[in-house]
Amino acid sequence: MNIRQALAVSAVAAAAAAGAARAETQLERGAYLVNVVAACGNCHTPFGPQGPDMSRDLGGRLVEKNPAFTAYAPNITPHETDGVGAWTDDQLRKAIREGLRPDGTIIGPPMPIMLYRGLSDADLDAMVAYLRTVPAVEGTTPKSEYNIPLPPSYGPPVSGVTAPAPGPTAEYGAYLAGPVAHCTECHTTFGPQGPMMDTHLGAGGNEWHGPWGVSVSANLTAHEDGLAGYTDAEIDAMIRQGRRPDGEAMAPPMGYGYYARMTDDDAAAIVAFLRTLPPLPDPH
Incomplete structure (x- = not known):
């Protein structure tokens, strides 16, 4: 890290x-x-x-x-x-x-x-x-x-x-997590034509390969398989510090070192947006 x-x-x-x-x-x-x-x-x-x-x-x-x-x-x-x-x-x-x-x-x-x-x-x-x-x-x-x-x-x-107007809002968070940081691409389940935004937004389950091995994108929805059990501060720490609530370091390819310099308001906006994602179970 x-x-x-x-x-x-x-x-x-x-x-x-x-x-x-x-x-x-x-x-x-x-x-x-x-x-x-x-x-x-x-x-x-x-x-x-x-x-x-x-x-x-x-x-x-x-x-x-x-x-x-x-x-x-x-x-x-x-x-x-x-x-x-x-x-x-x-x-x-x-x-x-x-x-x-x-x-x-x-x-x-x-x-x-x-x-x-x-x-x-x-x-x-x-x-x-x-x-x-x-x-x-x-x-x-x-x-x-x-x-x-x-x-x-x-x-x-x-x-x-x-x-959208900058600020710690879900609306601005949707802009940051979508067009800017593209969180919603990596963390939306892929189908034959790519991310299934209409049906699996934020459900994760995609494999990413690199020198670290294989990482699977996490479920970011409000489901119990996703972020339902996490506090805002814990989600912020996973985004900006690459650290799980139990202290375990998270694996790439998520760019924790880059996100570490994200402003507090921008991080809060992304968390606010993630809270709005409809609950979906992990894909099987």
Whole structure:
């Protein structure tokens, strides 16, 4: 846990400390989203022997290998040839929110494009502005391979999205847990076409593979199989500290080290949203 918690970025900490004294700038907002709530590095930063290799932050890595696909998160640093340095801001926005690369190809899972389509215009702009400032990293990842069909698109072009008012509310928590942190993708039971949002929202049960072994996403609903027996403080500790009520450390791939810098209000908002999920038993 100490290694993952060490991922917190000093610039984000400084911005959080200064937040009460002055308005957040676009770059500070982008840094907070990329490095904390969205935890982009949790997929895009390669692992070394001791954990995430922050010398190659956002330089890309193998994310998931299963019978359906072998997915690599690409280099998203400003490197001109190996990363996204040659992309325009609009091209980078389209890749993040619409899953469309500049060459017209579609980005596949586990990139949660259907949720990212709900990113607000302001937050998307902030993330793009921040990604332009990170150190360029050399190196590319192989192309992802899919044994499932990818859609021709994820829908029409997106614009004009406004986030709910920030605050420790379930409404804002739904925005953070959905379009920003994509909790509802990993923790919603998968069917043949992906997460079954209409029938299994938050029920979990998905396997994720990595150097740590196999992790199964937890049930986040109000069912007794889920969070019904947990206090708000215990849920907060699991999100931001990666620690169960009995003190046991939780396993990746959940980005505890990133979430450790989440503000109290944002963590409270996510917990408030989770409390609204209809109770569902663990999938079998």
